[in-house]
Amino acid sequence: NTLVLPFVLLFFPLVASTTTQESFIQCVKTRFSDYTKTFEIILQLLLLSAPLPLLIVTPFHESEIQAAILCTKKHGLQIRVRSGGHDYEGLSYRCKTPFILVDLVNLRSVDINLEEEVAWVQSGATLGELYYSIAMESKVHGFAAGICPSVGIGGHLSGGGFGTMLRKHGLAADNVIDAYLIDVSGRILNRELMGEDLFWAIRGGGGASFGIILSWKIKLVRVPPTVTVFTVSRSLEQGAIELVHRWQYIAHELSEDLFIRVIIQDVDDPNNGAARTVQAAFNSLFLGKLDCLMPLMNQSFPELGLKVDNCTEMTWIESVLYFAGYKKDDPLEVLLDRNTLYKSYFKAKSDFAQEPIPEVGLRGIWERFLEEEIVFMIMDPYGGKMNEIPESELPFPHRRGNLYNVQYLVKWVQNGVKASKKHLHWMRMLYNYMTPYVSASPRAAYLNYRDLDLGINGKGEESYSGASVWGVKYFKDNFKRLAIVKGRVDPENFLRSEQSIPPYPALK
Ligand code: FDA
The missing domain is CATH 3.30.465.10 (Uridine Diphospho-n-acetylenolpyruvylglucosamine Reductase; domain 3)
Incomplete structure (x- = not known):
């Protein structure tokens, strides 16, 4: 019995989905006279059932996407669209019910x-x-x-x-x-x-x-012909906590040309190879030359002790390589590599800080980081142009009043439910710990650091009020306007996922 049951379970979706695939392809074919030349469909062997797509469509022409949408609708399937595939929760390529994946890899001019x-x-x-x-x-x-x-x-x-x-x-x-x-x-x-x-x-x-x-x-x-970059790392003994504390008061008020982010991470302890320690890296782009940067830093953030030797002048595009982790002399062509540099399992969450975290709060972060293996907290300063744009200008509402955005990341290499559970648990514990120090009512989050812990749509019928639980965290008051737009352009809620905008009820 134990042998037969999995086989039956596996076989049934295979039969069902092959029929759907054929019927779907037939539907698409009828929409193209030059189907074989222009429409590339990669059939997926459904050795596993969900969540693999029934088909991956990699269109070269917009008419092929039109066909994919219309045929997906006709067959009562779901559709997912993937551009770079970096969605933190995989919503661009995973779906619990049978679906067609439109991958835009060939549309990249x-x-x-x-x-x-x-x-x-x-x-x-x-x-x-x-x-x-x-x-x-x-x-x-x-x-x-x-x-x-x-x-x-x-x-x-x-x-x-x-x-x-x-x-x-x-x-x-x-x-x-x-x-x-x-x-x-x-x-x-x-x-x-x-x-x-x-x-x-x-x-x-x-x-x-x-x-x-x-x-x-x-x-x-x-961008200016010459920009300046630096990364200065400080350990606990070198006053990292005091420096991060001070950074929170000034980073959002500096010249708009100066961006200094902080990355708190655990690293090998240089004094004891077997041990780990936590450090803060001050990682910066200045849109100008070194001789303008130094007086600015000496005046506004002398505590960091920035030295000329810490800084490098380069072109803006070289700074792109620098921030991406490449070396200054690497050819620019590395930017064309579509494979991500970061290959591991991870879980991320985000926050917005509106008040500086007191030193005691920062100390607690340091302590918790020592309990995990590969962890990062990336703090991106706001202010400048972000203060000038009203909250309702675009759906992204996190503007004036936010000192910085926080992204927490935990990574691991070992596959398996047990390993994942442990790291997810740690991440949720850290997020709870941060509650008193970050935005509240709502506790804001950044959509591009997608986090399904914030809430997901219900099965089948997505309700506006249910989705508001996670929606206001990403969009604040803009969530309602998004739902109204959705009600107008997709009243049947064809385009839906765990965190898609539901149609606003009054207009449904
Ligand atoms: P993907 O293809 O997975 O799409 C993400 C979402 O958008 C999915 O819901 C998908 O369906 C939808 N979508 C994609 N293409 C669409 C289309 N043409 N039409 C309609 N919907 C479409 N963010 C940031 O602000 N600053 C940063 O520096 C970074 N850095 C970073 C590094 C790494 C390693 C990762 C993994 C992610 C980031 N991000 C980031 C987050 C990134 O901005 C976010 O994950 C984006 O949604 C990724 O876009 P992709 O097209 O790659 O993802």
């Missing part, structure tokens, strides 16, 4: 118009491909977005997106001026056709609730 200082970038491109393309055209232009080059444009821009230039230029989404999207009816809409409400929603509200975004028109930003 970048067209730069330097005269107008804009670019059109397709969703399947990565940040690295975008940064590289800009650098090939200009040494004095860049784009304000995230740090990891393998992150995809589609998820990043539709969830907000920030990196080393957010204090000067805001979010990636703040710099989007047009977009092409395919809606649930298969229509291709640009900003004018989709209307300002939908255009607002896809810049921070998560694209997957509203359609499949094909491409984005972005504003390039000017």
Whole structure:
């Protein structure tokens, strides 16, 4: 019996899904005369049932996405869209019910118009491909977005997106001026056709609730020919806690050209190879030369003791490599590698700090970090441009009043439920510990650091009030407007997932 049962369970979905696959392919074929040339479908062998997709569609042309949406609907299946595949909870490529995966890997062109200082970038491109393309055209232009080059444009821009230039230029989404999207009816809409409400929603509200975004028109930003970077690490004995404490009072008020983030992490103890210790790294980009940076630092953060030797002048694109963990002399082509540098299991959570954490609170973080193996707490300072943009301007509401964003990360290499449980437990314990020190009512979170612990939609019928539990954490008062837009553009809630925006009830 024990042998037969799993076999039956395995076999049944195989038969059922093969029929669905064939019928789906037939549906798609009828929509294309040149099907074999332009439509690439990779059949997945369903050796395991859920959560593998029935099909992965890798379109070369927008009409193929239209067909995928319409045929998915017709077959009562779900659809998932993946650009860079970096979703923290895998919502771009996992689904509990039978689904079709649209992978935009083949739609990744970048067209730069330097005269107008804009670019059109397709969703399947990565940040690295975008940064590289800009650098090939200009040494004095860049784009304000995230740090990891393998992150995809589609998820990043539709969830907000920030990196080393957010204090000067805001979010990636703040710099989007047009977009092409395919809606649930298969229509291709640009900003004018989709209307300002939908255009607002896809810049921070998560694209997957509203359609499949094909491409984005972005504003390039000017960068100086020379920028300066530094990373200064301090241990407990070197006053790390006092320095982080002080940093909280000044980082958000510094010149907009100066971004200093803090990464608290556990490292090997240099005094005892067998032991671990916790240090704080002050990791910075200054949009200017060293001779301007030093007086600024001496005046505003002398406690850090920054020295000329700690700093390196470089071009902006070299700073992109620096922050991504590459060496200054690595070829720029490393930015074209779509594989992420970070390969391990991980769990992340986010917070926003609105008051400085007292030293005693920071000490507690240090103590807890020593209980785990690979842990990080990344603190990204806000202020500057982020203070100038009203909370309702885009779905991303975390603007004035926030000193910095916090991301907690725990990583592990060992597979298995037992190992995962242990690390997840530790992460949730740390998150609980942080409660008195971070934003409350709501305890805010950043959509692009997706966290299903915050709440998920119910089975089948998603309710607006149920989803508000997690929705207001990501979007505050903007959640209601997102749900109203959803009710207008996808009243049947075809595009849904564990954390998709539900249609607002009154308009359903
Ligand atoms: P993925 O393809 O997984 O998509 C994420 C979500 O967007 C899914 O729900 C997906 O369905 C949807 N989506 C994707 N393409 C779409 C499209 N064309 N139309 C509609 N919906 C679409 N963030 C940050 O702000 N700053 C940073 O520096 C970093 N750094 C970073 C490093 C690493 C290693 C990781 C794993 C992640 C980050 N992030 C980040 C977070 C990152 O911004 C976030 O995970 C993005 O959603 C990833 O976008 P992808 O397209 O890669 O993901």
